[in-house]
Amino acid sequence: MPEPVPSEDSVLGRSMQLLDAFGPDDDALTLAELHRRTGMPKPTAYRLLNQLVGWRLLAREANGYRLGLRLFELGQLVPRQRGLPDLVSPVLTRLHASTGLTVHLAVLDGTDVVYLHKLAAPDGPPMSSRIGGRLPAHCTAVGKVMLAHAPAEHTHAVLDRGLHRQSPRTVVTPAMFLGQLDAARRHGYARDDEEAKVGITCVAAPLFDAGHRVVAAVSVTARTSDARHATSVRAVRLAATAATQRLSERAVTDRALAG
Numbered sequence: 657m658p659e660p661v662p663s664e665d666s667v668l669g670r671s672m673q674l675l676d677a678f679g680p681d682d683d684a685l686t687l688a689e690l691h692r693r694t695g696m697p698k699p700t701a702y703r704l705l706n707q708l709v710g711w712r713l714l715a716r717e718a719n720g721y722r723l724g725l726r727l728f729e730l731g732q733l734v735p736r737q738r739g740l741p742d743l744v745s746p747v748l749t750r751l752h753a754s755t756g757l758t759v760h761l762a763v764l765d766g767t768d769v770v771y772l773h774k775l776a777a778p779d780g781p782p783m784s785s786r787i788g789g790r791l792p793a794h795c796t797a798v799g800k801v802m803l804a805h806a807p808a809e810h811t812h813a814v815l816d817r818g819l820h821r822q823s824p825r826t827v828v829t830p831a832m833f834l835g836q837l838d839a840a841r842r843h844g845y846a847r848d849d850e851e852a853k854v855g856i857t858c859v860a861a862p863l864f865d866a867g868h869r870v871v872a873a874v875s876v877t878a879r880t881s882d883a884r885h886a887t888s889v890r891a892v893r894l895a896a897t898a899a900t901q902r903l904s905e906r907a908v909t910d911r912a913l914a915g
Contacts (some may be wrong), residue, residue, distance in 0.1 A: 670696060671704050680786050684720035740872060741773040743906060744899040748775060751895040755888050757876040760785060762798040764806060767814045769799040781856050781879045791852060794833060795822040797860035798873035801846035804837040805862050805870040811837065825850040845889055850880060857885045861896035866907035874899060
């Protein structure tokens with residue numbers, strides 16, 4: 657079941673606010689900028705920043721603070737997120753080559769999706785997605801197709817959080833959103849028609865483990881005007897089936913080795 661949302665007023669919660677303030681284009685952030693982004697009082701932020709530096713989660717530079725190497729070290733200890741892209745990488749590469757479109761691999765994390773792998777098309781549209789980045793699950797094709805096959809508690813958590821607009825075309829009506837999930841279950845894929853960003857369309861299909869539990873989703877992304885997105889559904893579904901087969905084969909091998 658979905659993990660409970662921790663309090664942002666706790667020491668850990670405020671520390672996470674500071675870490676989450678860093679974006680993909682940020683090298684170092686000053687105390688003033690962290691104060692602006694988090695709304696945290698400067699004395700509180702300064703005290704917590706010193707603690708985070710002490711734990712090597714941040715590093716102090718002449719021009720501010722940057723993310724520390726210990727975060728990278730901890731990230732390397734997450735086996736599923738490290739192993740999954742490596743295992744299905746050949747499938748993603750073939751999908752990328754056959755469609756000429758941007759390919760994503762993502763997992764569900766609470767009410768968001770986290771991107772584990774991305775193969776960008778040379779002529780693809782500019783996107784905010786990046787490896788390690790996250791977006792709300794309700795406005796992405798990968799998110800919707802995973803929610804469609806995940807336990808109902810995950811969908812309830814998304815609805816409780818609220819269907820906030822990511823773009824003018826984001827579906828924010830619960831009944832319509834649930835209808836999208838039902839369609840994804842019936843058809844085996846989900847779409848994002850400019851719901852995350854105007855001008856961009858995605859198609860995604862789910863990956864299952866040996867116990868038929870949804871563990872990830874693969875997608876292709878294109879400009880809405882690109883005719884290739886209309887013919888990519890079959891390719892995405894075949895790629896998801898092939899990736900699922902690789903996961904099942906790995907499970908059989910692991911059981912055999914465990915003896």
